[in-house]
Amino acid sequence: MDETTISQDAAPTGLGDATDNMFSQAMNGDYAAVIDYSTVHLAPAVISATIGLAVIFMGYLVAKYASRIISGPICRKIDETLGRFIGKMTFYVIVVGVTVAVLSKLGAPLGGLAAVLAAAGFAVGLAFQGTLSNFAAGVLMMVFRPFKVGDVINAGGVTGKVNEIDLFTTTLDTPDNRRIIVPNSSISGGTIENISFHPHRRVEVLVGVDYSADLDETRAALESAVGKFDMIIVKGDGRGSAVVLANLGDSSVDWKVRVWVASENYWSVMENLTAEVKRQLDSASISIPFPQLDVHISREGESELAARPRTRPARRDGYETPLSRAS
Numbered sequence: 001m002d003e004t005t006i007s008q009d010a011a012p013t014g015l016g017d018a019t020d021n022m023f024s025q026a027m028n029g030d031y032a033a034v035i036d037y038s039t040v041h042l043a044p045a046v047i048s049a050t051i052g053l054a055v056i057f058m059g060y061l062v063a064k065y066a067s068r069i070i071s072g073p074i075c076r077k078i079d080e081t082l083g084r085f086i087g088k089m090t091f092y093v094i095v096v097g098v099t100v101a102v103l104s105k106l107g108a109p110l111g112g113l114a115a116v117l118a119a120a121g122f123a124v125g126l127a128f129q130g131t132l133s134n135f136a137a138g139v140l141m142m143v144f145r146p147f148k149v150g151d152v153i154n155a156g157g158v159t160g161k162v163n164e165i166d167l168f169t170t171t172l173d174t175p176d177n178r179r180i181i182v183p184n185s186s187i188s189g190g191t192i193e194n195i196s197f198h199p200h201r202r203v204e205v206l207v208g209v210d211y212s213a214d215l216d217e218t219r220a221a222l223e224s225a226v227g228k229f230d231m232i233i234v235k236g237d238g239r240g241s242a243v244v245l246a247n248l249g250d251s252s253v254d255w256k257v258r259v260w261v262a263s264e265n266y267w268s269v270m271e272n273l274t275a276e277v278k279r280q281l282d283s284a285s286i287s288i289p290f291p292q293l294d295v296h297i298s299r300e301g302e303s304e305l306a307a308r309p310r311t312r313p314a315r316r317d318g319y320e321t322p323l324s325r326a327s
Helices: 004-011 014-028 033-078 080-105 110-127 129-144 184-188 214-228 263-283 304-305 322-326
Strands: 152-155 158-165 169-173 179-183 201-210 240-246 252-262
Touching: 033 080, 033 214, 129 158, 129 169, 129 179, 129 184, 152 304, 158 179, 169 184, 179 184, 184 252, 184 304, 214 240, 214 252, 214 263
Parallel strands: none
Antiparallel strands: 152 158, 158 169, 169 179, 201 252, 240 252
């Protein structure tokens, strides 16, 4: 049995083996064997690789469909943030699983590939420490969920409405309609204020009145201002409204006017309550003082200064100044 027969009978285990055998035969100058070998073994290997690529593409389409099917109900019934996260994880798991299965079927050396990927992952991890930190922070936020899509938060030095929570960044829309993308590590590493978490918020207006104003009259005026908002004030334990004598300041008697309202009404009530407090105090002729500074100038010793001669030294060039001549 000659070399050509042996080469044709030895079936390769994959496309890589077929290519290696053809290369060795070509180096020996046996081009006829190369043609025969490619006809017998390489063509099926190419067909297998094409089928593998088709399977990977089909797996990609299935992953997109499965991601949409799984994340949809979660977004609608549970939480949009969690639904998007699970959808992306489903997509990546299916794509990676199908790719590994196809490569294994084609006889690819996955053991060596795993070692190469591990070494490359270590090098990439050192180079992208910040990115991995953002990824870890994103996973933690998905697990503990300090806020969700649609909440208004103050985090990472930015105040805005959460538009999307990704694995690496969080997208916020500010009140003046600017979109800001904040790294997850900047958010998880600092204080997170979830402004819209609770359904109720307390509006507090600070006001100072003149010391000459009667306390009872002042309280009555402020309670009258609060009464204008009785229909939208949240009632219940720890809620309602209050007028509190807060402090005796340097130039005013300080009061606090507090009302509990729904969170969505906070800013409108804040503005309207401030205006109503001013109207009620004006109606009761109660003034709101403002800081004043009195400057006292002492004229002691003015006559002594006037008696001194107003002289000026002569110029260095020898000419006299008008004041020096007058003296």
